[in-house]
Amino acid sequence: MARRSVSIFNRLLANPPSPFTSLSRSITYMPRPGDGAPRTVTLIPGDGIGPLVTGAVEQVMEAMHAPVHFERYEVLGNMRKVPEEVIESVKRNKVCLKGGLATPVGGGVSSLNMQLRKELDIFASLVNCINVPGLVTRHENVDIVVIRENTEGEYSGLEHEVVPGVVESLKVITKFCSERIARYAFEYAYLNNRKKVTAVHKANIMKLADGLFLESCREVAKHYSGITYNEIIVDNCCMQLVAKPEQFDVMVTPNLYGNLIANTAAGIAGGTGVMPGGNVGAEHAIFEQGASAGNVGNDKMVEQKKANPVALLLSSAMMLRHLRFPTFADRLETAVKQVIKEGKYRTKDLGGDCTTQEVVDAVIAALE
Amino acid sequence: MSRRSLTLLKNLARNANGSGIQTRSVTYMPRPGDGAPRAVTLIPGDGIGPLVTNAVEQVMEAMHAPIFFEKYDVHGEMSRVPPEVMESIRKNKVCLKGGLKTPVGGGVSSLNVQLRKELDLFASLVNCFNLPGLPTRHENVDIVVIRENTEGEYAGLEHEVVPGVVESLKVITKFCSERIAKYAFEYAYLNNRKKVTAVHKANIMKLADGLFLESCREVAKKYPSITYNEIIVDNCCMQLVAKPEQFDVMVTPNLYGNLVANTAAGIAGGTGVMPGGNVGADHAVFEQGASAGNVGKDKIVLENKANPVALLLSSAMMLRHLQFPSFADRLETAVKKVIAEGKCRTKDLGGTSTTQEVVDAVIAKLD
Numbered sequence: 001m002a003r004r005s006v007s008i009f010n011r012l013l014a015n016p017p018s019p020f021t022s023l024s025r026s027i028t029y030m031p032r033p034g035d036g037a038p039r040t041v042t043l044i045p046g047d048g049i050g051p052l053v054t055g056a057v058e059q060v061m062e063a064m065h066a067p068v069h070f071e072r073y074e075v076l077g078n079m080r081k082v083p084e085e086v087i088e089s090v091k092r093n094k095v096c097l098k099g100g101l102a103t104p105v106g107g108g109v110s111s112l113n114m115q116l117r118k119e120l121d122i123f124a125s126l127v128n129c130i131n132v133p134g135l136v137t138r139h140e141n142v143d144i145v146v147i148r149e150n151t152e153g154e155y156s157g158l159e160h161e162v163v164p165g166v167v168e169s170l171k172v173i174t175k176f177c178s179e180r181i182a183r184y185a186f187e188y189a190y191l192n193n194r195k196k197v198t199a200v201h202k203a204n205i206m207k208l209a210d211g212l213f214l215e216s217c218r219e220v221a222k223h224y225s226g227i228t229y230n231e232i233i234v235d236n237c238c239m240q241l242v243a244k245p246e247q248f249d250v251m252v253t254p255n256l257y258g259n260l261i262a263n264t265a266a267g268i269a270g271g272t273g274v275m276p277g278g279n280v281g282a283e284h285a286i287f288e289q290g291a292s293a294g295n296v297g298n299d300k301m302v303e304q305k306k307a308n309p310v311a312l313l314l315s316s317a318m319m320l321r322h323l324r325f326p327t328f329a330d331r332l333e334t335a336v337k338q339v340i341k342e343g344k345y346r347t348k349d350l351g352g353d354c355t356t357q358e359v360v361d362a363v364i365a366a367l368e
Numbered sequence: 369m370s371r372r373s374l375t376l377l378k379n380l381a382r383n384a385n386g387s388g389i390q391t392r393s394v395t396y397m398p399r400p401g402d403g404a405p406r407a408v409t410l411i412p413g414d415g416i417g418p419l420v421t422n423a424v425e426q427v428m429e430a431m432h433a434p435i436f437f438e439k440y441d442v443h444g445e446m447s448r449v450p451p452e453v454m455e456s457i458r459k460n461k462v463c464l465k466g467g468l469k470t471p472v473g474g475g476v477s478s479l480n481v482q483l484r485k486e487l488d489l490f491a492s493l494v495n496c497f498n499l500p501g502l503p504t505r506h507e508n509v510d511i512v513v514i515r516e517n518t519e520g521e522y523a524g525l526e527h528e529v530v531p532g533v534v535e536s537l538k539v540i541t542k543f544c545s546e547r548i549a550k551y552a553f554e555y556a557y558l559n560n561r562k563k564v565t566a567v568h569k570a571n572i573m574k575l576a577d578g579l580f581l582e583s584c585r586e587v588a589k590k591y592p593s594i595t596y597n598e599i600i601v602d603n604c605c606m607q608l609v610a611k612p613e614q615f616d617v618m619v620t621p622n623l624y625g626n627l628v629a630n631t632a633a634g635i636a637g638g639t640g641v642m643p644g645g646n647v648g649a650d651h652a653v654f655e656q657g658a659s660a661g662n663v664g665k666d667k668i669v670l671e672n673k674a675n676p677v678a679l680l681l682s683s684a685m686m687l688r689h690l691q692f693p694s695f696a697d698r699l700e701t702a703v704k705k706v707i708a709e710g711k712c713r714t715k716d717l718g719g720t721s722t723t724q725e726v727v728d729a730v731i732a733k734l735d
Contacts, residue, residue, distance in 0.1 A: 028495040028512075028685050029559060030645045030652070033547070036554035065593065067557075126397050180400070187403035190434075192396060193694050193735070226432055278397045285397065321396050326693065327560050368560075 029326065036067055039323050042089045042096040043070035047077045049307035050099025053289070056309035056360045057097065057316045063364045066320065066328045070097070075112065077102035082112050087119055090284060097319060098288040099312070114157065117150050122281035123177065124184045125150045125258065127290035129265035129275050134341030135350060141246040142269040147188060148258025149181040150279060155255045173209040173254065178216035184280075185217075185252035186224045196228040196249040197221070200237050200257050213254055234261070241265060266291035273308030273349040274340070276315040278322070287319040288312070305355045308347040310336055313363065335366040396693060403434055406690050409456045409463040410437035414444050416674035417466025420656070423676035423727045424464065424683045430731045433687065433695045437464070442479065444469035449479055454486060457651060464686060465655040466679070481524065484517045487651045490544060491551045492517045492625065494644035494657035496632035501708030502641070502717060508613040509636040514555060515625025516548040517646055522622045540576040540621065545583035551647075552584075552619035553591045563595040563616040564588070567604050567624050580621055601628070608632060633658035640675030640716040641707070643682040645689070654686040655679070672722045675714040677703055680730065702733040 043058075045051040061068055071093070073086045090096045103111040116122070125148040131140060158170040182199075189197050199217040203210035214231060221229035232240065234257045240247065241264050253261055266275040277290025289311040313336050320329035339345055345362040346352025410425075412418040428435055438460070440453045457463045470478040483489070497510040525537040549566075556564050566584040570577035581598060588596035599607065601624045607614065608631050620628055633642040644657025656678040680703050687696035706712055712729040713719025 028643050028681065029688050030493050030647055030685055031555060031558050032647060032652070032689075033491070033551050033554070033649050036558050124400070184400050187400070188398060190432075191398050191403050191692065191694055193698060280397055280399060282400050285399070318397050322399075324691070325558065327558055331560060 035324065038067040038069055039095070040093045041068055041070055041319070041323075042086070042093050043072045044075050044086065044096065044098045044101075045072065046075060046099035046101045048100060048102055050101070052099075052305060052307045052356050053309045053312040054097065054099040056356055057312055059360050060313060060332065060363055060367075061316070064328055064331060064367060067325060068320070068323070075101060077112060078104060079112065082115055082119070087116075090116075090120060090286070094284050095319060095323060096284070096286045097312075097316060098286055100289065114155060116286065117279060120281055120284045120286070121151065122279040122284055122286055123149065123151050124181055124281070125262075125277065125279045126188070127262040127266065127275055127277035129262070129269040129290070131269050132274055132337060132340050134337075134343055135270045135274070137268065137270050139242075139245050139268040142265070144245065144248045144265045144269070145188070145192075145194070145250045146258055146262040146265055147181065147185040147250060147252045148262060149177055149254050151255075152177050153255030171206075171209060173212050175212060175216055178213045178254075179220065182217040182220040182252055185250055186220050186227060189227050189250045190224060194227070194250050196230070198237075198248055198251045199229070199231045200234050200251055200253040200261060201231060202234050202257070204233060210254070217252060237261065238264060242268060245269075263291045271308075271349050272311065273347065274310045274314070276311060276318050278315060278318055285319075285322055287315045287322075289315060305357065306348050307356050308349050309356050309359055310340065331367055332363075334368070335363050338366045339363050402691065405434040405436055406462070407460045408435055408437055408686070408690075409453065409460050410439045411442050411453065411463065411465045411468070412439065413442060413466035414469045415467060417468070419466075419672060419674045419723050420676045420679040421464065421466040423723055424679055426727050427680060427699065427730055427734075428683070431695055431698060431734055434692060435687070435690070442468060444479060445471060446479065449482055449486070457483075457487060457653070461651050462686060462690060463651070463653040464679075464683060465653055467656065481522055483653065484646060487648055487653070488518065489646040489648040489651060489653055490516065490518050491548055491648070492629075492644065492646045493555070494629040494633065494642055496629070496636040496642050496657070498636055499641060499704060499707050501704075501710055502637050504635065504637050506609075506612050506635040509632070511612065511615045511632045511636070512555070512559075512561070512617045513625060513629040513632055514548065514552040514617060514619045515629060516544055516621050518622075519544050520622030538573075538576060540579050542579060542583060545580045545621075546587065549584040549587040549619060552617055553587050553594060556594050556617045557591060561594070561617050563597070565604075565615055565618045566596070566598045567601050567618055567620040567628060568598060569601050569624070571600060577621070584619060604628060605631060609635060612636075630658045638675075638716050639678065640714065641677045641681070643678060643685050645682060645685055652686075652689055654682045654689075656682060672724065673715050674723050675716050676723050676726055677707065698734055699730075701735070702730050705733045706730050 043054060045054045058070060071089055073089065075082060075086055101112045103113065127146045129142060129144045131137060131142050152172050152174060154171045156170055156172045159167060161167050185197055199214060201210040201214050203214050245268055251261060263272065266272045269275065272291045275290035278285060278287040314333065317329045317332040320332065339362045345354050345359045347354055347359060410421060412421045425437060438456055440456065442449060442453060468479045470480065492515040494513045498504060498507060519539045519541060521538045523537055523539045526534060528534050552564055566581060568577040568581055570581050612635055618628060630639065633639045636642065639658045642657035645652060645654040681700065684696045684699040706729045712721045712726050714721055714726060
């Protein structure tokens with residue numbers, strides 16, 4: 001057995017692995033004249049840890065001399081509605097970066113996050129849950145993209161009290177919305193060389209509602225013969241996620257299940273502090289932390305300034321790619337991944353003890 | 369202990385990528401509708417043109433790329449590019465071209481130049497870099513030559529003053545020099561390049577190349593983080609073959625660009641492997657980066673031994689230009705793997721394969 005290891009050892013010495021997954025490569029990219037003109041992006045710091053992490057993004061963009069400049073707007077979770085000028089700004093710039101808006105529990109205040117998504121018709125939410133090299137987790141080989149319908153389903157906000165003590169909450173599923181989210185999921189898989197799309201549902205119980213969702217997915221699947229399509233019931237899905245996550249590739253889900261699955265998948269792959277994500281519609285896109293269950297209003301993190309900026313930094317790399325600045329996106333992603341791999345600068349949720357600012361400084365130092 | 373080290377070593381070996389070619393997982397959020405197929409005008413051309421464009425068509429088919437080609441027959445001896453071809457390019461905005469042979473002398477103007485002038489494709493870009501696995505006499509070559517495409521010595525304004533005396537006008541304008549300089553610095557900025565070198569002969573042609581240099585210097589002031597320097601073209605040719613690693617992005621007028629691009633392509637592996645393209649404000653035409661003299665070579669055509677790598681890499685550039693980055697990455701990775709392995713190479717790279725064998729190898733390597 002020592003002999004076998006010697007031969008493998010020799011093979012390794014002949015081809016030493018690179019110290020980290022380097023994205024610096026010579027890829028020929030021919031921009032159109034004028035592609036370098038700076039773009040304006042609406043910035044909504046939000047509440048809680050929001051301003052901390054968006055401050056981190058602003059610092060890194062500055063350090064990279066990225067052709068992006070931010071128009072900042074103050075929006076707080078307890079406002080009744082998103083101010084007019086903010087919506088105008090997002091409609092004009094087409095792209096927005098959001099820290100986080102805390103939605104108060106109960107009361108009569110509707111979620112501002114939801115309001116933004118509905119007004120701008122941002123129907124798809126995308127979270128990429130992937131193991132980051134250097135970050136040890138209980139699950140390996142996780143690379144799941146959760147595509148979640150963002151505008152209807154259980155989050156329609158249509159509730160009423162029938163009689164005192166009895167409340168009805170309507171879950172609305174339409175063919176139109178199900179079709180377009182299915183189409184987006186398959187198009188995503190096609191464009192990103194993904195092999196499988198899994199629809200998550202509970203159609204054995206909600207036969208008509210989730211049944212309609214499934215029908216739409218099946219119809220779209222027929223147009224993409226190169227992509228495997230299967231379906232899984234949501235309770236089984238949650239169990240499979242924690243048992244064998246490598247079986248999942250792209251997952252398309254209605255609103256509520258998507259929220260839960262995205263947070264579960266983010267948790268198994270390293271935590272909500274590191275997963276990038278975004279929301280996209282036909283005309284606008286909003287980038288924010290992929291899955292942010294519960295952290296936005298966590299006061300202790302705000303006081304100690306220990307929020308993890310990695311998720312929003314990776315989301316801003318997605319944003320740079322969306323704005324067609326691939327080289328800047330690659331530089332940012334490489335620097336962030338290098339910092340995580342080295343392991344010296346990590347916030348509390350990753351097992352370290354650093355503040356947000358220390359992580360930001362490390363990322364800026366790692367930029368090439 | 370040996371048991372544990374064995375599994376450890378196996379894990380390490382699995383993660384080490386021996387060929388040095390990186391495939392990566394980056395998160396990209398497309399807009400809805402980004403997957404809709406795009407039409408691209410295809411001009412096979414003459415000589416080796418149809419061979420290599422056919423190679424591209426086969427690989428695109430195998431990848432199920434969201435591209436479909438509108439093919440048009442154009443030959444080098446036509447007096448002008450047919451109007452329906454121009455219509456098609458104007459509609460599709462993107463064109464892939466095999467090669468159009470320009471007859472020497474005669475009265476026929478080059479169709480390549482005509483295309484570039486009519487569509488105002490003012491920048492020609494060639495990326496000359498060492499490919500892993502392909503040994504050459506020069507290492508660490510990674511040069512991008514950005515060449516002004518519409519004026520200069522190629523203005524085509526010639527007349528016979530008296531029998532036996534011919535004047536050929538070289539035209540340099542501030543407008544064209546400024547825009548090519550702006551494009552070169554913008555390219556360097558967007559692609560994280562550190563240095564732009566202007567190539568000139570302003571010690572002799574003081575006004576013409578002097579105007580070119582002035583425009584470059586003005587644009588350089590707006591990009592303080594990019595180093596700018598100038599080099600005389602004869603010294604440049606010598607430096608290219610002596611110490612090519614000193615060059616990064618090079619911006620040149622028309623004629624010097626042609627020569628420098630072909631020299632740089634030669635030192636980095638040959639004109640059979642360098643990708644390139646021509647771009648204007650509205651249109652883009654992709655073709656082999658530097659194709660000095662090979663287009664009309666009949667022997668290569670007869671034996672079907674033309675190298676398809678250059679046009680395959682150019683079509684990867686085209687896919688990136690059309691915003692299909694995943695497909696572009698897959699194609700480039702497959703091509704680079706085939707070259708690194710070294711089993712399937714055409715004659716110019718030292719092997720004996722035919723074009724079709726290289727294409728089959730690339731298709732087999734697609735993931």
